[in-house]
Amino acid sequence: MTPAATEAVVEVVRVYEDPGRRSGEHRLLVDRLWPRGVQKAALDFDEWAKDAAPSTGLRRWYGHDPVRFSEFARRYREELDREPGASAIEQLRGLTRGRGRLVLLTATRDVEHSGAAVLRDVLVAGRGK
Numbered sequence: 340m341t342p343a344a345t346e347a348v349v350e351v352v353r354v355y356e357d358p359g360r361r362s363g364e365h366r367l368l369v370d371r372l373w374p375r376g377v378q379k380a381a382l383d384f385d386e387w388a389k390d391a392a393p394s395t396g397l398r399r400w401y402g403h404d405p406v407r408f409s410e411f412a413r414r415y416r417e418e419l420d421r422e423p424g425a426s427a428i429e430q431l432r433g434l435t436r437g438r439g440r441l442v443l444l445t446a447t448r449d450v451e452h453s454g455a456a457v458l459r460d461v462l463v464a465g466r467g468k
Contacts, residue, residue, distance in 0.1 A: 349441045350464050351455045353448075354382060363439030367431070369455050371395060374446035384444055391427035393454045394418055408452045415457050431458075432465055 350357070354374045359364065363389040366384045368374075368381035371392035374382070393401070393415050418424045435441055441462070 348439070349435060349443065349459045351443045351445060351450050351453070351459050353450055354446050355382070356442050357444065361440065364442050365434055365440070366442040366444060367391075367434075368445075369443045369458055370445050370447070371398065372446075382444070383436070388431065390423040391419070391431060391458060393462055397402065398454070403447065403449060403452065405449065405452045411454075412457045415454055415462060419458075419461055428461065428465070431462055435462055 342389075354368075354377055368382065368384045368387045369391055371389055371394075373379070392398075393411075397411065397414055397418060401407050419428050431441075443455045443459055445453055447453040447455065448451050449455060
C-alpha cells in the first residue's frame with residue numbers, strides 16, 4: 340500500500356550518513372544531545388525537536404542495549420503520551436500532514452533500535468488522529 344499524496348513519508352536518517360536534503364523535505368534533529376563531532380552549521384535541519392526525544396533518564400537506562408529495546412520503546416511511548424512529549428508529537432503529526440517527506444535525523448549507530456525508530460512508528464501509526 341502506498342501513502343496517499345497528502346501523507347508524508349517519515350524516514351530516519353543517521354546524521355553521519357546523511358545524503359543531503361531532497362526537495363520537499365522537512366528535517367528534524369530528534370536527539371536530546373547534539374551529535375558528536377558535527378558542527379551546527381554543517382547539519383542541514385529545519386528544527387531540533389528535543390521535546391520529542393527520550394528523557395535523559397530513559398536514554399541512560401537504555402544505553403543502546405538491544406536486549407532492552409522493547410522495554411525502552413514501551414517506556415518511551417509512555418513519555419510521548421505525557422508533556423512535553425505529547426505537545427511535541429502533536430506538532431510533528433501536523434508536519435506529517437500535507438508534506439512530501441519528514442526526515443528524522445539521529446546520531447545513533449543502531450537506527451532500528453533507536454528512539455528515532457520508535458518516534459517514526461508513533462508518527463506513522465498516529466496519522467489521521
